[in-house]
Structures are given as C-alpha cells and as structure tokens.
Amino acid sequence: MWCCGNQQEESEQEEPTMESLSNSDPGSERRASKMIEKQIRKDKKAYRSTQRLQLVGLDGSGKTTLIRQMKLLHNNELMSDRKQAKARDLIRTNIQKAVILILKSAPGDHLNETRTKLLAYEDTDKVDEAFYTMASEVWADSTIKEFVKHVEVRGGYEVLNNIDYFLDRMAAIAKADYIPSRMDVLKSYTPTTGIFETQIQIEQTVFSLHEVNCGQTGSRWTQYSQDVTAVIFVADASSYDVIINPAKGLTLLHETLIYFHSLWNDPNLKQKSVILFLNKQDCLEKKIKSKRSHLSWFFPEFSKYKLPPNIVTELDHPKNVEYFGAKYFIRDCFLQIAQEDCNMSHQCYSHFTSAIDTDNIGKLLTNCCRDIVQRVHLRMHEIL
Ligand SMILES: Nc1nc2c(ncn2[C@@H]2O[C@H](COP(=O)(O)OP(=O)(O)OP(=O)(O)O)[C@@H](O)[C@H]2O)c(=O)[nH]1
Ligand SMILES: [Mg+2]
Numbered sequence: 095m096w097c098c099g100n101q102q103e104e105s106e107q108e109e110p111t112m113e114s115l116s117n118s119d120p121g122s123e124r125r126a127s128k129m130i131e132k133q134i135r136k137d138k139k140a141y142r143s144t145q146r147l148q149l150v151g152l153d154g155s156g157k158t159t160l161i162r163q164m165k166l167l168h169n170n171e172l173m174s175d176r177k178q179a180k181a182r183d184l185i186r187t188n189i190q191k192a193v194i195l196i197l198k199s200a201p202g203d204h205l206n207e208t209r210t211k212l213l214a215y216e217d218t219d220k221v222d223e224a225f226y227t228m229a230s231e232v233w234a235d236s237t238i239k240e241f242v243k244h245v246e247v248r249g250g251y252e253v254l255n256n257i258d259y260f261l262d263r264m265a266a267i268a269k270a271d272y273i274p275s276r277m278d279v280l281k282s283y284t285p286t287t288g289i290f291e292t293q294i295q296i297e298q299t300v301f302s303l304h305e306v307n308c309g310q311t312g313s314r315w316t317q318y319s320q321d322v323t324a325v326i327f328v329a330d331a332s333s334y335d336v337i338i339n340p341a342k343g344l345t346l347l348h349e350t351l352i353y354f355h356s357l358w359n360d361p362n363l364k365q366k367s368v369i370l371f372l373n374k375q376d377c378l379e380k381k382i383k384s385k386r387s388h389l390s391w392f393f394p395e396f397s398k399y400k401l402p403p404n405i406v407t408e409l410d411h412p413k414n415v416e417y418f419g420a421k422y423f424i425r426d427c428f429l430q431i432a433q434e435d436c437n438m439s440h441q442c443y444s445h446f447t448s449a450i451d452t453d454n455i456g457k458l459l460t461n462c463c464r465d466i467v468q469r470v471h472l473r474m475h476e477i478l
Pocket of ligand 1: 373
C-alpha cells in the first residue's frame with residue numbers, strides 16, 4: 095500500500111524523551127508506552143512508503159555499478175578523503191590482480207624475466223614503483239595487448255572486464271597524488287558479499303535498493319520478498335562467450351538465462367514485476383564488431399535469427415546490423431522465458447544498459463523508479 099502521510103506535522107510536535115520520564119512520575123509508564131507506540135507507527139509509515147527494489151544477477155553483472163550511479167545522481171554524493179583512499183587502493187589492487195592473472199597464462203618467452211619478478215607480487219598487500227614500471231613495459235608489448243583482448247574466455251572475468259582502461263592509465267594511477275575519477279570508480283570491481291542495502295530518495299519517494307549476489311545466495315532470498323515492489327534483474331549481455339562449463343559448452347549467458355528462468359517461475363515472485371537490464375551493451379557492441387567471437391558459436395539459433403521489422407527501421411547504420419541482431423536476439427531469449435507465464439502483475443520490462451554510462455543510466459533508472467511508483471498507485475486504486 096502507498097502511504098503519503100503527514101510526517102512533518104508529527105515531527106514538529108515537541109516529544110518527550112525516555113530520560114525525561116522519571117520513575118517518580120505515576121503516569122510515566124503510560125507515557126513511555128505511548129511514546130513507543132508512536133515510534134512504531136512512525137516506523138511502519140516510513141516502511142510502507144519505502145519502495146523496495148531487489149537487484150539480482152550473477153557475479154559481475156553490474157549491480158553495484160548501477161547502485162553507484164544512483165548514489166552519484168540522487169544522493170549528490172561527494173567522495174570523502176577516506177572514500178577516495180579506499181577507491182585508490184581498490185583500483186591498485188584490481189591492477190595488481192589483473193596483471194598477475196594475465197602473466198600467469200599469457201604467451202611470450204621474451205617476457206620471462208619480468209614475468210618472474212611481477213609474479214613475486216602475487217601475495218603482497220601493496221605494490222611499489224618498480225611494479226608499475228615493469229607492468230607498463232609488459233602492457234606496451236603487443237603480444238600481451240592481443241592476449242588481453244581475448245581474456246573473456248579465461249578466469250578472473252570480473253576483474254579483467256575494464257582492465258585495458260586501467261592499464262592505459264597506469265602511469266597516473268601509480269602517482270602518490272592520484273585521485274580516482276568518477277569513471278575510475280565506476281569501472282573498478284569489488285565483489286559484494288551477502289545482501290547489501292542502499293537507500294536513495296527520488297522526489298518524494300525513498301527507494302531501498304537491495305543487492306543480492308545470486309552466485310552466493312541462490313534463490314533463498316525469494317522467501318523474504320513479500321514486501322519487494324519490483325525485481326531488477328541485471329544480466330551481463332556481453333558474456334555470451336565466457337565459458338564457465340567447458341564440458342557442457344555452457345557460457346555465463348547460458349547460466350544467466352537458467353537463473354532468470356528459475357526466478358521467473360519462482361512461486362514467491364509470481365506477483366512481482368521484473369525489470370530486466372541487459373547490461374554491458376558497450377562491451378557487447380565492441381565484441382560483436384571486433385568479430386573475435388561469434389554469437390552463433392555459442393548460441394547456434396542466432397544464425398537463423400531475423401531482426402523484428404520494427405527494429406530494422408531503428409537501425410542507424412548498416413555497420414550496426416550484426417550488433418543489433420545480437421542485442422535483440424539476447425533480449426528475445428529472456429523474453430521468451432518471461433512470456434511463458436505472465437499476468438498483469440508479473441510482467442517483464444526490458445532495457446538495454448551500459449551501467450558505466452552516467453547520462454543513460456541516471457535517466458533510465460529514474461524513469462523506471464517513477465514508473466514503479468505510478469504502477470503502485472494505479473494498483474492501489476485498482477486501475478491496474
Ligand atoms: N564496460 C562496462 N563495464 C561494466 C558495466 N557494468 C559493470 N561493469 C564493470 O563490471 C565489473 C563488475 O561490476 P559490478 O557492478 O561490481 O558487478 P556486481 O553485479 O555488483 O558483481 P558482484 O558484486 O560480484 O555480484 C566492474 O568492473 C564494473 O565496472 C558496463 O555496462 N560496461
Ligand atoms: Mg556487487
């Protein structure tokens with residue numbers, strides 16, 4: 095139920111505190127109990143007027159990045175010195191992990207001496223100037239650059255996602271006075287453990303965003319989803335070639351579809367709408383256009399896929415045919431699942447997103463949130 099309430103009226107009244115109610119006062123117990131009841135009513139009202147959104151998706155799909163964007167946009171969050179230092183450490187650790195991961199499997203005998211020296215940094219907490227000098231040498235090597243373009247088929251996918259961006263900026267990042275930019279923060283990676291809650295206010299409404307890493311929690315969280323207004327399912331659309339089960343030829347995108355199927359048919363979510371974010375469109379576009387790995391190698395049905403006629407008219411450039419084909423094919427894989435069992439309150443709304451694109455994401459998420467509030471109102475008045 096939606097509740098507008100008149101919180102201001104209540105908060106303007108002078109309130110007694112527990113300490114002000116002395117034991118010698120015969121009416122103190124009654125007043126204390128009234129105060130507690132009042133607080134409970136207030137909390138209930140705040141709880142009811144908060145819209146709870148559950149952000150779900152597999153590891154590295156982009157949930158935290160979306161939340162970071164929302165915080166930057168709506169909470170006007172400026173980075174404190176402490177947060178800047180934390181982001182700086184995180185980015186440097188991302189680089190350290192990625193360089194080591196790359197060197198463990200990259201070809202090139204000519205690099206062996208540097209490789210041995212750099213691998214010695216695997217278990218250290220901090221990296222020094224010598225590390226960055228050697229890592230820059232390695233990154234200047236064309237064999238390594240070529241190798242990094244193909245890293246999606248090896249382990250450590252999440253940390254390697256934007257690694258070319260960080261390695262290109264390594265000289266600046268290594269400096270003592272380096273301050274991470276907004277984009278640096280958005281492109282860094284730290285895994286979320288457990289369930290993580292963030293509150294943001296859009297106009298008059300408070301949204302409580304709960305990030306759930308489904309790789310860790312599976313579907314257990316759905317048992318506690320009665321009060322969830324909507325589910326935002328974040329899928330890494332560019333992960334069609336990230337092989338996670340070589341024996342079965344399963345990629346991360348196959349796994350994401352399997353998980354989406356189980357959530358869509360979960361009895362606890364039958365009355366919930368799902369907002370599907372087909373994320374990492376920038377990565378998908380780059381990958382498809384590079385022609386390094388074809389979607390049809392992993393999803394043979396793609397070779398027979400025809401773009402819907404209304405989408406053909408949307409095509410801005412003939413060069414985009416294959417990318418458009420891929421993004422709509424992937425969208426349709428999800429929508430086919432959602433068509434199986436939908437009703438007025440169990441709908442799937444899909445969007446193409448790049449979580450690192452502040453303009454695009456800020457507007458989209460704000461519109462989605464407004465839409466959610468409208469639907470809640472319409473449902474409350476039984477119009478929907
Ligand atoms: N280029 C690009 N990178 C993205 C995009 N979305 C997320 N990333 C990057 O992908 C990595 C993982 O993103 P997160 O937002 O941390 O993913 P998550 O879903 O919260 O991951 P877990 O907490 O492990 O479940 C980070 O390095 C992000 O910067 C995107 O649309 N484009
Ligand atoms: Mg996360």
